[in-house]
Every structure is written in structure tokens, then in C-alpha cells.
Amino acid sequence: MANNIQPEMIRTTKNQRERFAYALEQVVGKDHVRDGIGTLSEKTVHAVLKYYYEQDQSHHEIILEKSVADIFTGSEVIEIQTRALYRLKPKLEKFLPLYPVTVVYPIPYDKWVCWINEETGEITQKRKSPKKGTPYLAFKELYTIRDFLQDPNFHVRLVLMDMEEYRILNGWSKDKKRGGERFDRLPLRLEDEVVLDSARDYLQLLPLELAEEFTSADFAKLVKIPRQLAGTVLLVLWQLGLVERVGKVGNRYLYRVAANASDTKDSASS
Template sequence: MSICDNDVILFHQACRKIIHQERASMGIGTLSEKTVHAVLKAFYESDPEHQEIPVENFVADILRDGEIIEIQTRGFNKLRRKLDTFLKYYPVTIVYPIVHTKYLYWIDEETGEISSKRKSPKTGTIYDAVPELYKIKMYLNNPNLHLCLVLIDADEYRLLNGWSRDRKKGSSRFDRIPTELVDEFYIGGPADYKCFIPEGLPNDYTSKDFAKAARIPVGYAQTLLGILYSLNIVERTGKKGRAYTYRNIL
């Protein structure tokens, strides 16, 4: 999926608005812990009148034109009780941010010094959503549930409080600051989950074949194929040794 120039402009406006507010209230270098959440909420709905709306015993991030938008940066299992209620009354779109390109900064808590930036070797993809999707697998067939996987670039600030000699391993993340909107993948129904199926697969393939084609761990491929199977996107055609073989349906 591609994004338009106007989306990029609106995303930058949201970034400037939220980061300016945080720095004005808390001071540079002390941004709040949920900047990604705040930026995306401002990006998908700039009018505060449609934000933080009570629905039954819960609060929706955005309620506009009869639709709920929930920004969830992690922990989809925490959404289950909300979804039980929200899906009875409204279509719900879960927005899940995935950091595509990340630059790391390290904060020394004792001196307040911030290191120069270093590019992370990892590149985020839509497959990073797989563990979270598994947590709400039982809701994915609901016609009222939609997903928006949004790829962003971000600067990540981490505290030098880890257990290793350089204090980096086991360290705490202080904040992530969005810098660019890279792409959006909207999943409006089961057929749209085909965006997870990589090219180059044989007609009958195993989870190892899938993992190789998608460049993901085999465990991720096994979990994802289980999800796609439950959504009737793929079918099981037999076994190769102890592993299931699959074929694409859609």
C-alpha cells in the first residue's frame, strides 16, 4: 500500500504538535513515555472533541462518524475486554505502529548526557505484528474489526540502566519519537490478510518455506500460518514429515 503526500504532511504536523506540547510542558529531554501513541492519535483525528470518548465502561481513543479507532502500541491481549464491548456497537480499527527504521540514543541518568544517534540494524516489517495478532486471533473473523499496520521511522531513547558492562543489555526504553510516515497496510477483512503471504512460494509449502520466503523466524511463520488457516486464507494439503503443508486459497 502506498501513502499520499498529504498523509505525510499531516503526519509531520501531528509530530510537531505533540512534540512541541511535550517539550513545552516538561522540558527538552523529558518527553513522555507514550509519544508514538499521542502522535498517531493526533494524526488519525486532529479534533480533540472526537478523542477519549467514553463507551460503556471503557474509553475509546477516537470515536468519529460511528467508528472507533484504537491506537495500540503493544499488548493486544489488553484489548480483549474493550473489543468485547466496542464490537457490539461500532466498527473498530486497531492502529498498530511498527518502527521501520530506528535510530538509537542513549541517556545517562546520572549526568543527563544523551549520546549521538546510531542506526539500528533491524528493519521493521508487517510481520512484527504477528505475535500481537495471535493474542486477538479469536476476533479477527469479526466483520466489525479492522486493522491498520502503520510503518514509521522513529528515534528511540533508552536509559543506560541495563545489567551488562556497557549498561545497554536489559536497558529500559524511555521513549520513541516518530519522525516519518513510511507506509500503511489496511486490513478491512479476511481477504486483506493475503498481504502477509510472500512471493515465491511453491504450490504446497511448509512453515520453513514460508519463513524463508518472508525472511522471518520459523516460529513466526508457524504462528502466522495458524492465523491464516483459521481465516481460510490458506488450506492444509497434507504433511511433509511432521510438518503441515499449505496452499493459498485467496
């Protein structure tokens, strides 16, 4: 196969899951009572991940280069961003020339949705979403900061976790669910942590079953994501030099894994 150089997907260890559970306990508490809006703190995912990556709270929210770093250990920066990665651009421009920077992006793996009645504070019984999270969902966000991906100081952690999502019944539909505002997300369990420290690490996202030449539609079918998202993933991999365009099928690009993809490392530093 063209991409038999694919490295193993990095799996979480028992130690990582225990550390995540400990962070969750410290931030949320063992007996988190969900009986009204007032019991939920905003940005819970952000707070738990900040504690997961750095338990020493004296390293949290540090003023650095006239910006505030989520975590600064003295030698590296960790930024936890639950959405809109493009907002990190000003920080990345300041921090990357000086320090290694790790961007942490959480993705719901299994998700249960609960609805909150604005007036009474009552919370509905949770219902499981049929959708399952995948690392590919991050690529819509990674695309917005693609100019930084090959910087040798730039690193990514995609954190897949089970979570409960709380939404407010204030939408425009009759049942007030469509357009309802998301209030908070409560992490439950760490499922996986995908480590992307160099361009070559992105190869783990190319399935071994790919044909030697393939389109975005072929890729989408194999990894079970929408074709538009598959196109975004391949565009990022193309810009990283991991896949190359070898022609077209109709109006779709035909791709193959780049011949030198296995040698692709931190290209900016090699």
C-alpha cells in the first residue's frame, strides 16, 4: 500500500486516564449535583484540561509577552482552545519564536445532551447523540491556523472525551431546541489523545486501506466523514507535504501519499 508508513495512532494509557479523572475531580468534584443552572460553571472543559496538563496552578493564566498564556511552565506554553482556533493567531505570533507552544483542542467522543429550562432551572434527562467524535473534526479549525503547523515549536493535542452537553431551551423552534444556546460541557472520561508534534505525525490519520491514488470522496467513505470535511483534511495534509495531487477525476483532485512523506519531520528545523 502507498501509505504503509502510517505510524500507530497514539492511545491513552491508564495513567493518563487516571490523571484526567483526578483533574475532573479537582475541578468539578465527586458529587457534582446537576439540579439547576447555578450548579454549572462555564468553560468546564477548559478548566479540567488546564488542570490535566498542569496541576500546579501557579503556572496558570500567566502574563507573557503582553498576552495571557493559559499555562506557562517557564519553558513552554500550553493553550487550551475549545473553539475558533483562529483567535490564537496573535498569541502564536508572539510565543512561537520564543517557546514551544502546544495547542489543546477537545473533541466530544460520546456525547449526551441535556436541556435546561431557563425559567425553572430544571434539566431534562440526558440523551445520547448518535454522532461519535473523530480527530478529523479538528481540521476545520486547524485549517484556520495552517500557516503555523510546520513551525518546529508548534504542537497539537486533540483530546477526545466523553461529555455531557448542557443547552438552554431558548431557541427559535416550537420546542425551543433549534438554535438553543450551549451553556456548558461537562467532561466525563478521557477516550483518546492524539499527539501531533511534527508534520509526520499527521500520517496516522491516513487509513491503511487507501488506494494508491484516491479522491476526497474515497477518503471520506473510508473514514466515515462528510466529503467537504475530507477535502479540508486533505488540503491540510497537502500543505504539509504529506499528500500530493496527481491529477483530477472530474472536478475532484486525485491524491496519493507523497513519496517522501515518511521522511517528513519538523521540516522547518531540518
